[in-house]
Amino acid sequence: MNIKILDSWLREYLKTDATPKQIAEKLSLTSVSVERIEKYKNDFLYDIEVTTNRPDLMSLTGLARETAAILSENNMQARFVAPKIVHPKQIKVIETITIKNNEKLVNRICAVVMEVTANQSSKIIKERLESTDIRSLSNLIDVTNYVMRVIGHPTHVFDYDRLATKTLTIRESKPGEEIITLDKKIYKLPGGDIVATNDKGEVVDLLGIMGLEKSVVTNQTKRILFFIDNNEAGHIRKTSMSTGIRSEATVINEKAIDPELAMDALLYGIQLFEKIADGKVVSDIIDIYPNKQKIPTIIVTETKINNLIGVVIPLKKAADMLFQLGFEVKIENSNLIARPPSFRTKDIQMPEDIIEEIARIYGYHNIPNSLPPLNTAAIINDDTNPFSWEDMAKDTLKYWGFTEVYTYPMVSETLFEGPLEDAVTIQNPLSEDMVYMRRTLVPSLLQVVSKNKNHPEIKIFEIANVYHKRQNNLPNELLRFAGVIKKSAISFYEVKGLIEQLLIELGIKNLVFKPLEKGGDGATVFFDKEKLGDIEILDSETIDFELDFQLLLKHATRKKAYQPLSKYPSVIEDLAIVAPATILTGDLIELIQKQSTLIKKVSLLDKYEETRTFHIIYQSYQKNLTSDDVVPVRMKILNSLKEKYNARLKE
């Protein structure tokens, strides 16, 4: 949340010689970030981002107090001047109103009835409010906002006569209750919102969020109920999110404001009404405060302070810093005993919180930089490091002309492969396109292909998780490696070769390709008996593949094996074999290979109609091969081919 504050306004509560630039710099480095300072008429305007744990700084008082402490610690003259808070004198009680609180909903209520004159605010009040992004409306409304900015507690004002009730009852709203807010918008409440009702049981206020049309002050207002409600923050946030109302007050109220500020806000507001609206108090001052907040006592040791910050800060100096920030501090032995001010109790709960205060005031920029010690280091073995294999696979494909894509793992029903009851399903999806956690990558890649119709040739890949549902457990996240190639007259063997070559790069050889298990054109790829994945021919120009990368990781290896080179030359011959087309080339090669240890390598050289020519390399480690050695092997090959597959040498 951001707050904009005029320099001159801040200086009503902060007496210092520091320049706006110095103030901005010190605040940013040690407290809250001043995102900008800009010239504003003859003044400067700070735009400050306040973190959610410091709602106390959403006010001039808070900022002035904090800035004074920081500047003093940085050896600059600075003093915090708190706004004067006085109790109204000699109240003549004319009116009485009863407030029935629900202490689970509202922590504290301070209220008073006043006679007033509605009017325009003075120029200075208007200007100050407008500089802080609040629209000036009438003096009655302006007071509530002005008090909120000075003290930091949101406040509210009802038209007492329009309210026309003797009792104000705080309760939770029922689902569907309808209200009209002061900006004349109609809302149906979700239920569980904090509302106030009048004698007739009508809702007259949506507490902590926004006033209602029914009870808002007008130009005719003569009497007001000035009302400070310190609400349970969770309720406020819920109402705000479900109704979408994000008023300035809401933003502050949902952060849990210090209830101690409520009375200050009331008294300061009374003074302002007296000053700018001829205000006169006509009721007792109501203060309903059932549960005072407890202020913790926190003990922190000197060793802990110094160890966590990484520099030695004398305990006395640390105590001074805390004192400046409004803490009660004692030093006992080598311990600091500290109690935070009321406006910090939500934020300061344990020793580390105290250390944070000391460290930031000491100045994070004053702490030297050093790298953490390297006494030991994680052992990263490339063979077992999945990331290095991933890199290798990605690089290889990149240099073969592939483009890597990143697609969303959440997919639509159309892209999800498999029965929907197997899907890891998102309960609150952003759109119908992103409901299921995918079980396969290929559909997402095919979607990319169809999105890029302007490219006649596409080669893409992705390495990402798929998600397999498990009962009463987290889904199994499995790394997959998938790709799609689209080009005219693509050959299955291009993709097969690509996978073979890539896997050789990963140290995985001797893959087995079998017809596609799930049917259709393509192949299922095995290593040993394990299924690595599928190659799928979609049409004459599109082929996809998806492999189990985890399985690849299991077998990937950088192991190098030395095979002694033979001193003797090889004998090479090509055999043209006529065999029925139904016989698989792989089976023929396997059979030939098996016939002799002298056969070093067999490969398919050519295929024409029923004739397949095999390129055979014979080699021995013991001697020069002669035809006496080769002929018997060749005979054996031809015999076995004939016997098993009815294949013969072409004449």
Next chain:
Amino acid sequence: MQEQLLRLKNNALSLILESNSVKDLEEIRLQFLGRNGELTQLLKNLPKVALEDRPEVGRIANEVKRILEDTIKQRENEIGKKKIQTTTLDVTEPGIRPPLGHLHLVTQAIRDITEIFERIGFARVRHPEVEWDWYAFTSLNFPDNHPARDDWETFFIKQKPDTKKGPVVLTPHTSSGQVRELEKEEIPIKMLNIAKCYRRQSDVSHAPMFHQFEGLVVDENISIRHLKGTLDYFVKSYFGKKRKSRIRPYHFQFTEPSFEVDISCGVCEGKGCKLCKEGWLELGGAGMVHPNVLKNGGVNPEKYTGFAFGWGVERVLMMKEGIEIDDLRLLYSNDLDFLKQF
């Protein structure tokens, strides 16, 4: 005789070197080395040479022959090259390149980041993307009513919540890996967790899926100075030596103290400009690990301390490259015209 041979050699050489065409060279070869060439003619006089001088003259004659042949060949090559260069080679025609694809920008950034942190002893790990609420929120000290747990912020999975670990979510941050890492009981820890994260928002500066990198260091006596040192090392390694880093107070549930990390603006070098906030750019959050988080991971906060940071990969990428992508979702729209630019 020797003199005649040398003269012949010199004459021939100067003719060869002055020649400008293969045809001329062929003529020169015939003139000197041909069957009726000058060298052959000259050697016909060999019998006239004194017997004892003949071997020496023979040797010189052979050498002259070899030199002339080599030089002719050499000149031929020169002329040939010149010919290609001057007549048929259009160097402006496109070269034939080997295929070159493209790694996704995010992969490139992840590699850069990993390399930097590995140099100072961090090791990359992987933790679940679909995770129990316990690891994503509760163990990280998020109160029950924290806004991040609202179903308009975080994706929830349709599944019966576990009695202990709560509902299942898509990890909204890499911090979900912190307690998982602590549970390994391998201190000292220097974790680098880079992973996909998911938040329920989609606009020009948010994609529902994005990437974070998370560092976690836990050991005895780990202090704010170590956090500062590590972040500064990253900033200077990744963005450049000139860049400065600073930490400012901030607020997160799972760190205490918490910091916002800024780097000096690369455009104005810290002077302040339209692109930055008073000379600084916000990089992301960091902090000292909250004692409750250590406890939840089974680590004794009295003995060990640690720091953590978790930043957007896309964010540092954009900040580094100065590529002003007007819609972050473009990174994941997989338009090949976009991806092929990098």
